[in-house]
Amino acid sequence: MSAPKPGPVELALDEMFSPKIADVLRERGRTVIAVVERVDLRAVTDDDLYAWAAAERCWLLTENVKDFRPIMLRTLQAGGAAAGLLFASSRTFPRSRQNPGPLIEAIHAWLAKGPPAPPLIEDWLFPVQQ
Template identity: 40%
Template structure:
């Protein structure tokens, strides 16, 4: 499993930049003109084609996409789900907290062996 990440559109490019500066392969939807505002199914297909795990708090839309792709034997993107209660939006600048948590997840020895649906804690 890859450690390359695609940040869903509710995460700014600054987070991807900070993680790249720490040596991680991370891109964001908001920095890609073709993906910004695209339907979740398109984001999922692009992530699957580029072997990237999607970082998202949009569990209700991405989980069914993963389950459907896996059931059909289609290409899929693994998910790194972000619990909104643990990482709430609208409470100051959460970028530093997300960056630290993602860096820790990416730096873990078992990051490449994590399940298809993992949780950021």
Template identity: 40%
Template sequence: MRLLLDEMHASSIAETLRSEGFDVVAVSERPDLRGTSDADLFALATSTSTVIITENIRDFAPLAAQRVAAGRPFPGLVFTNPKRFNRAAVAYPGDLLAALRDWLAAPPPAGDSWTWWL
């Protein structure tokens, strides 16, 4: 499973997961992706069969719903809760890294157009 960490998440999460053998890229690591609109990022992720990990429910949930309504699947979305993974807390990014490791260790969701909540 290919993963793309949205801009708000620390690139160190992607670096660590890659060192453990996972296919993860952070938007913040890629100058060509920084500042990309959510619609364009969603389209890119969909075209490359990549699951987006984001806390931006407000923008990505409607994009996903529009694709499903149009009969066009998307690879999946993982929404992170900003209260659980507070980027200003000392526990971050370790807490999100641990949650993603646990999630990746379980069988991934089957099919297309799924949403997962962490």
């Protein structure tokens, strides 16, 4: 496993994603971490993870729309710093140890294109068209 690079994190992968995904993306030159790789982020609340991502000024990839979208909206209403949320669907990208390729390719393409410009702070991950 390659160690996370120092410097700003582009994208953090929520705990439902394998750290092997982050590892492959780092091998491709991306600055990505998986929450499960970081002792300080394992098992933190969604509110605390969102606050960490906002403080780091990075995007957070998650399937957990029902919890993270309200956190984002509450934060914005309170005038707090927002983190970008990149949502993925487990229907579109079934979690599979045997075939994480489509998810990795989609994340890599999204990062290569660059996150949406502010004020957009939410986006959806889609498969790469062949």
